[in-house]
Amino acid sequence: MNPSYDAVAxxxxxxxxxxxxxxLAFNFPFEVEHIIPKSKQGSDSLDNLALACRSCNLHKSNHISIIDPDTQTETTLFNPRQDTWENHFQITSRQEIFGLTAIGRVTVICLNMNNSSQIFARRLWIQWNLFP
Ligand SMILES: [Zn+2]
Known part of the structure; x- marks a missing residue:
């Protein structure tokens, strides 16, 4: 396990x-991921580490930005250490995560946050009062 797990979690x-x-709803601890990947000279300091589920971490991979399909502009992904979640995302009545900003929009797309497995799981977490 990442030595920074306890602090990041x-x-x-x-x-x-x-x-x-x-x-809590998973049977394995979440992953400590590098917001700026090590392959792009990201550090191991706490301001560059975030807790991520397997799905988000796999889809994020070594991305730090993608092209926003709405503006065709290279846009950085959400940075949990610099950005406030509520400013960039909201949960819709269909349990989808909606990007309120360009940062939110590209992060939802890049991390595939609204795939069918994510939506199904999110509905269960809501029923169990574990989400949001
Ligand atoms: Zn996730």
């Missing part, structure tokens, strides 16, 4: 810092 309150999945 405490900051994240044991939720995925991207899709807000509750770690």
């Amino acid at each position: 405490a900051i994240a309150q044991h939720r995925c810092e991207y899709c807000r999945a509750p770690e």
